[in-house]
Structure formats: structure tokens, C-alpha cells
Amino acid sequence: MVTFLQALPLVLLMALLGSGRVTPIPACLLALVTSLPGIAAALPPGLPLRNFLVLETLRAGFLGILPVATLSGGLLFSMAAAPHATEPVPPSARRAYLVILAGSFVESVTGFGVGAVFTLGGLRAMGIGGAPAGAMALFGLWLAPWGGLGPGMALGAALAHRPVAEMSLVTALPHSIWLLTIPPVLWMLLRRAGIEVPRAERLAQTGLQAAVSALVLLAARFMPAETVGVVAAGGVLLPALWHLAPPRDSAARQRALASIGPWVLLTACLLLARSWQGAPAWQPFADLPGLPITHVAVVLWTVSLGFLAFRTGGLFRLRDALSRMRRPAGAMILYVLLGRWLAGSGVAAALAGTIAASLGSWAPYAVPPLGFLGGMVTGSNVGAASAVMPVQAGLGLAAGLPPWLAPGIHNFAGGAGAVFSFAMTAMVCGLLADGTRPPALWRATLPVMLSVLLTGWGAVAILRGVP
16 A cells, blocks of 8 residues: 555656646646655654655755756857857758757756757757657757766765766666667657658768767776766767868858857866866755856856847847746756655655565566666656665665666666656756647657667676676
8 A cells, every 4th residue: 555655646647647638737736746645654753744845845946946047047058159140940850960969968068958958949940849859859868877977977876885987887888779779769750840861861870879879888988987978979979060061161160160169168168167176065955965156057157148248139038048947947846846755755765675576586677667767757867866776776786786787777777767757858848838748759759768678678687697
């Protein structure tokens, strides 16, 4: 009975969203209400439910501010850095792939879904909208385990008591395979958007995707963990842009510089801020990461406001960005709240333990789906690590897996789950603002979501015997 009560909010949430008749915010509100009996049953004796809810709601509010501020800052920067006048961009399969690749670079530097905001803006500039645009925007997060220079990976490694470099390499093994399953689904989405993908273009994109996959492995082996996403995405994006779409004359070079210059400046500012160790930070909760003055959100807003100060109609762009973020921000905060309630009460860990215990000798194969579910519920790799990483690491050891395997597989699956999470799909649908709802995005990306589990299971089967 207790397990039923603990699972009820997640089952209800998926059923409501899957029906396509309930929007993300009401669905999450109902899930929050139905989570109360399970949370009450999981709390230790002596901790009143009311006290727990007040404390965890305050903590969730603090945690929710960070991604909302980062996303709104990323949206504002995209609008502030856009050229004053833009010509219509003809849609093409090549441009769509390069936009997604650029989004993955942006996500590797900023994190918190900003890559999806960037990708969606580029796709809509080509006239691509609806579920195909939303699903392809999610592909801009395909390097999520290393997103934002890897805070989720660092937290997971600390919780599992494993080196960060080791976790990055183990994560890269299944992730590099999973990346190769995305192009066929991308071509299907492009066809739905009315864009044919010729055979030569498919071969080119397959080669580029294979290069991204290879760089993920090489960078994870030889580079610091926080640089893997930047190296893998940037190492393919820049040569591809130069080869596939080189500027033909001085005017084209000036337009290219105007387009990429602000993003180069932002990347430099973010990397410079990251290099400042021990920066002053606001930390209202001792056991949660603080908000330093070098945080991604602070840098994004500072640079964005600097651009807006020199733009005509800067105030209008600011109001427009804030207006477009209202609904996505509300949905994201509610989902962070649900994730915090379930994780803080121990419900998430209890469900993971129950599922694992019921599987017996098949317990090692619970690691990928539990990691994916952790990312999908919490909406970030950081949330997935904090919610179930200790359970996953313990499960791996109890099942006789090498101590490095379960944490790495969890990090891969948790990062991928965050890409398709309730919060992220609600955010993308809110930005689309055309009636598209999360189930449409899940249906469009279902083969890629299933390939996360298949790849994770394959990695467990192959690597479990490695010393």
C-alpha cells in the first residue's frame, strides 16, 4: 500500500500528460496533491508533514530560481544578440542539423536547457514549428551529462565517492553509442516539417554525428570532465560551419561575425567566470549549492543587459523575453517542487529500492531505467544525482557490479532523462506557444528515449564483467 501511495503521483502525472487533455501546470498541481499521503508515510517519526513541506518548498523555490533565471537569461541573450534586422532563413536539413549542433555547444557551456532555447529559436527562424521543432529543440541537449560544464556529474561523483574523470569516461561509453541513434529520428522529424533529407545529406550528417561521438570518447579519456561537451560540440561545429557554409564575401563575413561574435563573447565570459574559484555566493541552505556571483544565470543576465543597453528597442526585447518566460517558468518551478518533495522525503529512493529489490538477479538492469526516471522527474542531471545516485551506487555494489559502473550508467541515463523530462518538455511547449503539449514531443522522440534504455542495458551486460 505504501509503495502504491508513493508511486501514485508519478503514475497520475504520466497518465494526465499522456492523455494530451491536461496541460503541464494543472497536471503537476494534481501530482503534488496526490503525493502528500506517500510523503507522509515516508517521513521519519517526529517530523511533521507541515514542517517538511514548508522547508522543502523553500528549498525547491531556491533550486527552481536557478534554472528559471538561467533559461530566462538565455532567452534574453538570444533576443539581445540577434541582429537588428534578419532576412528570412530558407529551411534546409543542413541548417537544421547545424542549429542543433550549435545548441548542444551552447548547452555544454550554459546548461539548464539554454541549448534548447537557442535551437528552438534557430528552427523557428526557418519556419519550423509545432512538435517537430519542439522535439528537435530537445536534441540540442544531447550532451546533457556534461551540460553547464558538468555540475551534475561532479555532484554524482561526490555522492558515489568516485573520481569525476572516471565517471565522465564511463558515461561516455554508452553515450557515444546513443548519439548515433539520433540522426534517423531527426530525419523523420524533418520530413514531418516538410523538409526532405537527400541521401548525400544523410551521409554527411551521419559522419558529423560520428565525429561528435568520437570526440565525446576522446575528450572524456584525455580532457577534464567539464570540457567534454564543449570540445565535442565545438570541435565539430566550427569546421562544419566553415566547410558547409563558408562566408563568400566581406558582407557575408560581417554577417557571420555579427551572428557568432556575441556567442563567442558569452562563452569567454562564462569560462572566465568558471575559472574564479571561491567567488562570493548566496547560500541560504548549507546542504545545497549556493548562488555565486559567477553563476551562469548572473553572467547571462549581465552580458544580455549589456547588449540591450546598446540596442534599439532594448526595453521591448526585455519585456518580450520576460513575457514569453512566464508560463515555462511557472511549470519548471512546480516540477522542481515535485522533484524536491519526492527526493527530500525519501520517496524517490524508496521507490528505487523497492523496484531493485523486486528484480532479484536482474537488479543491475534497473540502473538505466531508474536513472532515466530520476532525470525525467527532477528535470536535471543535478536533480537525478541528488535523488537516486546513492541508491544506484549501493545497488551496483550489492549486485556485484564493478564500483565504477552503476554511477557512470546512472549519469548517462539521468542526463538523457532530463532532456525529455516533464519540466523541459513543458518549458519547450511554453516557448512554442502554439498548442503543442509534452506528449507530442514524447511520441516524436520515443525511439530515442527507448534507445537510452537499450544502450544502458547493453552497457551493463558488456561491462559488468570488466574488473
